[in-house]
Amino acid sequence: MQFPAVSVRALLPALIVLGTAGLVLVLDLLPPRARKGHLPVLSLAGIVLALLSTTWLWGEETRAFHGMIVLDGYALFLQLVICYAAGLVVLLSIDYLHERGLESGEYYALVLFATVGMLLMAAAGDLIVVFLSLELMSLSLYVLAGYFRARLASGEAAMKYFLLGAFASAFFLYGIALVYGATGTTNLDRIGASTGRDSLLTIGFALLLVGFGFKISSVPFHMWAPDVYVGAPTSVTVLVATGSKTAAFAALIRVLVSAFRGGQLDSTALLWVLAVATMTVGNVVAIAQSNLKRMLAYSSVAHVGYMLVGLTAGGALGAGAVLFYLLVYTFTTAGAFGVVLLLERAAGEGVSLADYAGLARGHGVLALVLSLFLLSLIGIPPLGGFVGKFYLFGAAVRSGYVGLAVIGVLNSAVASYYYLRLIVYMYMREPEAAPPPSATSFAGGLALAVALAGVIVLGVMPAPFIDLAQAAVTPLLR
C-alpha cells in the first residue's frame, strides 16, 4: 500500500483555521499576559482567510487521500456557511468574555478547533473522516459549553452535552461498523456503488441516523439541546446552534445522497416522520418557554424539522433548499442569539421574556434588529427566512409531499405565536424593571450588522445564492 499524495488544496480552508488555532495557543503563552486583545483579532483573521480561500477555490473538484476528502462545490458552499458562523461567534465573543473577565487564548483556540472539525465534516468523503471530524468538533464544544467554570448551569450543560454526545458517538461508530460489515468499505461512493441490500446495512444506516439526529438535535434526540443552549455561554450557544448544525447537515446530506442513494433502502418514510415530529415538538414546546435562550433552542429544533422537510423531498431541489436554508438560518439564528447575548447581564440573567418588556423604549435599535430576525424566523417576506421556507416547501410540493408542506406551513403559523409574543413584549408592554444596561459592543454590533445584512440580502436578492446552492448539490447527485 502506498502512502497517498498529500493534497494541500483539498484541505486548505481547514488547514488555515488549524494553523491559526496553533498560533493562538502559542501566542497565548507569550507576554503580555494581561492583555489578550490581539487573539480574537487573529482568530477572526484566520476565519476570514479561510472564508476567502473557499471563494478562491470555488469551482474546485478534488478527491484527495483516496477519496477520504472530497472538496467540491457542495463542500465549499457549506464551508462558507461555517466560516460565517465561526466569524460571527468570534465577533460576539470579544466583549461578552471581556465583560465577564474570562477572555483567554484557549477559548478562541477551542472555537477554531471546533471550526476545523466542522470544515472537515463538510468535505468528508468517508465515514471514518466523518466520525473523526465529528469528534474533533464535539470534544471542543463540550469543553466550550463548560467554559464558565464558576457557573453551575454551565457545568451541567457541559456534562449533559458530553454524556449524551458520547452515547450518540457510540451509536454512530457502531453504525459505521455495521455498514462496513455489510459493504466492506467506509467510503461513501463505494457504499453507494455496492448493491447489497441486507438488514445489516439498514440497521447500520439507522444507527448513523441516530448519531446525526443527535448532532442536528432532531426529535427524539433533541433532549440535550435546551439545557445546553441555556447553560453554555451564549457565544458558544451560537456556535452549537449554527456551525455544528450546518456541519452535521453537511455530512448527513452527503451520506444520504452519496452512500444511500435510494437503491439500497428507502429512508423517506423515516425522514418524513422525523421532520413532522421535529417541527411539531419544537414549535409546540417553544410556546411554553419564558426563558429566551430556551425558547430559541426549541425554535432551532423546529427549524431543523423544516430542513428535514427538504431532505424528505430529496433530489437536487430538496438538497439545494436545505443548503440555502442553512445559510439563512445561520445568519438569522446567530443574529437572534447575538441580540440576546448583548442584553444578557453578567450573571447570566436578563434572558427571560419579562426582561424584554418595553425594550423598544430603552434599546430601540436592538429591539428593531431582534424583531427583524424574529420575523425572518417566522418567514415573513421580504426577509431571508421567507425565501428559505418557500424553497423548502416548494421542493416538498414538487416531490408530491403536499401533506408534509401543509404540516410545515401550519407549524410556521404556530411558531409565529411565540416569536410575535416576544415582539409584543418589546413593543407593546411597559418596562417592568429598570432597563438592562446599555450594551455597547463594537464587535457585537458588527456581528449583528453582518447577520442582518445577510438576512435582508438573502430575502431581497436571493437569486444568485439559490443558484449557488443548486450548483453546489449537482456534483453530489451525479
Added chain:
Amino acid sequence: MTPGLLTWVTFLPALGGLGLALVPRRRSDLARVVALAIAVAVFALAVPLYLTFDGGRADPQFEERAGWMPTLGVSYHIGVDGISLLLVLLTAFLSPLALASAWRAVEERTKEFGIAMLILETGMIGVFVSLDLFLFYVFWEAMLIPMYFVIGVWGGPDRIYAAIKFVLYTLVGSLLMLVAILALYWQHGAATGVYTFDLPVLSRFVLAPGLAQDLMFLAFALAFAIKVPLFPFHTWLPDAHVEAPTAGSVILAGVLLKMGTYGFLRFCLPLFPDASIRFAPWVFALAVIGIIYGAWVSTVQPDLKKLVAYSSVSHLGFVMVGLFTLTAQGLVGGIIQMINHGLSTGALFLLVGMIYERRHTRLIADFGGLWRVIPAFSALFLIVSLSSLGLPGLNGFVGEFLILVGAFQVNRLVAALATSGIVFAAVYLLWMCQRVIFGPVTHPENRRLADLSAREWAVLVPALVLIVWIGVYPVAFTGKTEASVGALIAQVQSKAAAAGVRAR
C-alpha cells in the same frame, strides 16, 4: 430598467417611511407633517394613473417587468387593469385621510406610527398591482406586520389579543395559499415545461377539473375568505376593528378587507374557473348568511365601532354575491361596492373616532341629541350612514343595485335574501342615527361638545365628495372597469368550457 410611474406609486410610501426614520424622535410635529406629505404625494402620483388609464382596454396597463429570480420563474411584474386601478386609487386616497385623522389621536411614538402606516400603504398597493404570484405573496404577507404594530402599539385596552388574533388568522390562511401557489406552479411547469409565477401566463393555463383544482381553490379561498371576512371566518374582525386606532380601522375596513374580495376576483376566478363555478352556491350561502347575520348582530351592538365593524361583514357579503354571479353587472357592482364600502365605512370610522376623541366613549347610550349641539358633525354622520345603507343618489345605491341585478339573473333566492340585507341595514343604521343624533340631549356632558374643526372638515370633505360623485355619476368609475370585467368573464367561461371538454 428605470422605474416607471407604477413602481413609484408602490414604493414611494415605504421609501418615505424609511426617510421618516431620520426625523428626530422629539420632533413629533414634524414627523406628522412629513408622513402626511408623503401620503399626499403618493396620491398625487396615483391620480395620473386614473387620468391616463384607457378604459377601453382589458389588459394590464402601466406594466413593468424585470427579472428577479429567473431560475425559479419569479419576476417583478406589475401593472393595473380595470379591476385593480380603482383599488390602488382608493388606497392612495384613504391613506392620507387616515394619517390626518390621527393628528391628535396618536400622541405617542408619532414617528413610528407614520412609518408603520406608510410601509403598510406600500404593502397594500403592492398587493393590488402585482402580476406575479410570488411578488403578490410577498406584499400580502409583508403587509401583515405593520398592521400588527398599528393595532398592537396604538390600539385600545385589549390591543395585544386583537393584534395576535389578526395575525394568526391571516397567517393560517395565507400559508395554506402558499402551498397552493407552489402546487399550481409545479402543475403548470410539469404540463407546459414553463416554470413561472407570472399571473397572466398561469391564468391562461387550463387546469383539469378535479380534486387537485378543488383543493387549490379552497386553499386560496380560505386565505381570501378570512380577509374578506366571509362568515364564519369573521371573528377576528370585530376585535381588530374595535381595538385598532381610528386610522387603523379606516385602513382595515377601507382597504385590507378589499384584499380578500380582490383576491377572489384576481386569483380564484381566473385560475380555478371550474372550481369557482362549482363552489359558487357555497359562496352564495356563506355570503348571504354574512349579509343577514352581520346586519342582525350590528343592530344589537351597544358600541358604535363594533356596530360599524359588523356592518362590514354584511356589506362585504354583498360584494361576494356580486363577484360570484359571474355576470357583468354583478362584477362591476362588486368592484364599485368595494370602493363604496371603503369610502362609507372609512368615513364612518373617522366620524366615530372624532366623537370618541371628544367624549372618550363609543357607547351609543352615552349619546343622544347631538344634532342640537354639533349640527355639522351630525349632518355628516347622517349623510355617511345614508350612503352606507344605499340611499339613491349616494354611492352605496349604485353598487348594491348592480349586484342585485346580477344576482337576479343567476339565483333569485340569493337575490331575494340579499335584498333583505338592505332592509336590515336601514334598520341598524337609522336606529343608530336616531339614538345618537336625534332626540333630546340625555347626557349633560354632551352639551359642551365642540363641532368639527377645520382639520376634521378637511379629512371628511374629500370622502363626501366622492360619496356624492359616485352616487350621481358612477360611469366615471364603472367605465374604467367594464372592459377588464368583460374580459375576465369571457376568460372564466372559456376556460371552464375547455376544462369541461377535456373532462369528457
